[in-house]
Amino acid sequence: MSSRSVQTVPPDPKRSQSSKGPKTAFDPNGIEGIELVVDRSSPAADQVYEALRAAIIEVRLAPGAAITENSICRQFAISRTPVRAAIQRLQREGLVDVYPQLGSYVSKIDVEDLRDFHFVRRSLEVALVREAAKVWTPAMSASLRAAVDEQKRVIAKDDPDGFFAADEEFHRLFAVLSGHEGVWKSVLAAKTQLTRFYRYWAKPQRLPDVIEEHLAVVDALDRGDGEGAVRAMTRHLDMIFLIFDEMAASENETAV
Amino acid sequence: MSSRSVQTVPPDPKRSQSSKGPKTAFDPNGIEGIELVVDRSSPAADQVYEALRAAIIEVRLAPGAAITENSICRQFAISRTPVRAAIQRLQREGLVDVYPQLGSYVSKIDVEDLRDFHFVRRSLEVALVREAAKVWTPAMSASLRAAVDEQKRVIAKDDPDGFFAADEEFHRLFAVLSGHEGVWKSVLAAKTQLTRFYRYWAKPQRLPDVIEEHLAVVDALDRGDGEGAVRAMTRHLDMIFLIFDEMAASENETAV
DNA sequence: CCCAATATACTAGTATACAAGTATCCACAA
DNA sequence: TTGTGGATACTTGTATACTAGTATATTGGG
Known part of the structure; x- marks a missing residue:
């Protein structure tokens, strides 16, 4: 080292x-x-x-x-x-x-580092979705939809912190349901840096879209379309890159 | 927590x-x-x-x-x-x-934990191969083959520690070449536990097979067969699960 | 006025002393 | 013999004092 x-x-x-x-x-x-x-x-x-x-x-x-x-x-x-x-x-x-x-x-937030952290998070979460699809059951669908309901409830109460928690619980469930709960620790390690970034750039008006993207993943799994669920989760997670691009366009700083 | x-x-x-x-x-x-x-x-x-x-x-x-x-x-x-x-x-x-x-x-080595660490490592390394395939160049092929040559050289000298280092360098190169060098830190975090496990169960007679499996990945990339390379890397990394199964069969302890 | 040498006040890294908790050993009594 | 109580010797957690190094402020000379 x-x-x-x-x-x-x-x-x-x-x-x-x-x-x-x-x-x-x-x-x-x-x-x-x-x-x-x-x-x-x-x-x-x-x-x-x-x-x-x-x-x-x-x-x-x-x-x-x-x-x-x-x-x-x-x-x-x-x-x-x-x-x-x-x-x-x-x-x-x-x-x-x-x-x-x-x-x-x-520490300052380095956008270049964030790209790699996001790569880690996306790779792991997508892999978890793919594993979950192999052992999909109605009960798993129910627990995920319950998590989404919680998100709706929190949005209605206009509670940003609560939404972050509910969102994280939804994602964590894939680790649990796929039988790889231990993987979540690795996701969290990468997510820590990203979370701090969200606090700067999170846009409340996007939250309803998040709900829809979450449901798209569950819907695909309910259809037995594992790869469709993988694509939906990928799309959902990659939304963050739109923010990166916005930043790159608006200002030339790479660290705040 | x-x-x-x-x-x-x-x-x-x-x-x-x-x-x-x-x-x-x-x-x-x-x-x-x-x-x-x-x-x-x-x-x-x-x-x-x-x-x-x-x-x-x-x-x-x-x-x-x-x-x-x-x-x-x-x-x-x-x-x-x-x-x-x-x-x-x-x-x-x-x-x-x-x-x-x-x-x-x-700490003791918990085999159940190892499965999740392996899941993390495999998910990340496979994703790195897929990214590398997108930007594949002859120069990248050359550097990977040079790493394999180094492995051959070390095997001939019967130097186990040297082989572990050369093997790690080969895998790390995918992070570098794909433009996500920062991801390697996450791979290492998961790999740490696995490496300790290898020291117990590594079988020297398997090393030539490792060389072949490495070359299979590079060959597929040279053919422009990105998904083939992904499959080859997956097969290579999953060889460790054979050892898990051997352990489960030979003894019922889950921790040593 | 400007510049350089120096004193001062900060920083994190290290050493040491003390506090709080647990297991072992041993005496002693039933 | 058995078991119960307590002294003892360990453990990690915390508090404090000291060391080495840096940036800033000060002071003195050109």
Whole structure:
């Protein structure tokens, strides 16, 4: 691995022009967007990890934001050890960039990387649909349609977070129903980066279309048309590429 | 995540019947199979991680072996902090199981999990072959055949470790050539568990067959037969399932 | 005024001490 | 003999102190 080659890249030192307060001021009120009281009955490192991860994925912590260990310590009233463990975990997931002796920052979203993450997600989910088709039963159809009903219900309530959860449950069901639930962990690893991206570019008006695309997959499976279901899922997942193309057309930046 | 639910599973306390020495003896010579002098010019945590990971994958550390933090510290003459970072990283990769207040152990190889890891690997690699077929050029054929030649050369020298490396390079090339090099990281994550398994069951007499199967993929691509290449790669990768079936037939254990 | 050397204040990496929990061993009583 | 209680020695989790390295601010000289 060449990942520990000399790291001389200055991250993005925008901290000097942040505020007009006293020169040596440090985070007066801590990092905004995250709040947590640690419950000492379960490992603090896990709680910090979950809190930071949610904040990053939901973009309450913007890409490029500084994640200084000490600032998290002060904010959560906890020592550096569990905070470090959490940050290193986020680093492995690609959500945080750590520059030794310099600082740690919420990673930026690289569109080129997203293409590969999407490739992974699509390849796996399509393969799961193909497997599910081999063992298709009415009961499986019912559970998937129940998941779609849940999505409709959540859309009606205008609950974006709820929709993301319901959507993920629909997709996860293919892993469960095909007998390869363990594959979902790999899908999630790739999906993490994509999810963060959705938060920027998600368009609420597209949600009804998502419902239709989901139903198209189930309909094909009910017809016994496995390859038709594969094509429907492929089409559904590739909709994200339309957003990529829009971005490429509108601006020339490859990272935000 | 329910992973931090109450963990009351006793790991495998075989440490009491290990030696007839003094009752309170601790690792007289440290853990066998690993050796390392830390070079303080690069992060110690990374070096410990690499050393432990290699030892686990190459089965110098057997599944179930105790990986006590303090024993590693003594052996490497280093503090617990970088050792802990390394172990936590291995835990995320599924190579180590950590039981709070009990101990850490090299994870066992669960055959059921292996099926899903294989599913991930095969799905991704097959998709990469299909992509490579779309942009196939003679130069790509040449580089793949060069990789196969390297495999032949290493086989002639009877160098198993060298063959594993050459084999991995052949497969990685599909990620590079198809323009999705970033996908290889995901393949590796799934392949890690499988590689450890190979070390148990690899049969040297199969290696020439591997060469032929590799060439079959390239030949199909040279013919412009993309789907033929996909089938050839699928057949090649599925050979591992023959070993699964052999295991299921020979013994009823699902974990070693 | 401008530039360079230096002091200062930050960063993450490491070492060490302590806290909380579990299993083993042993004394002791029924 | 059997079983029950507790001391002991381990484990990982957490807190804190220290090290090495970098960027910024300061200061002094041209």
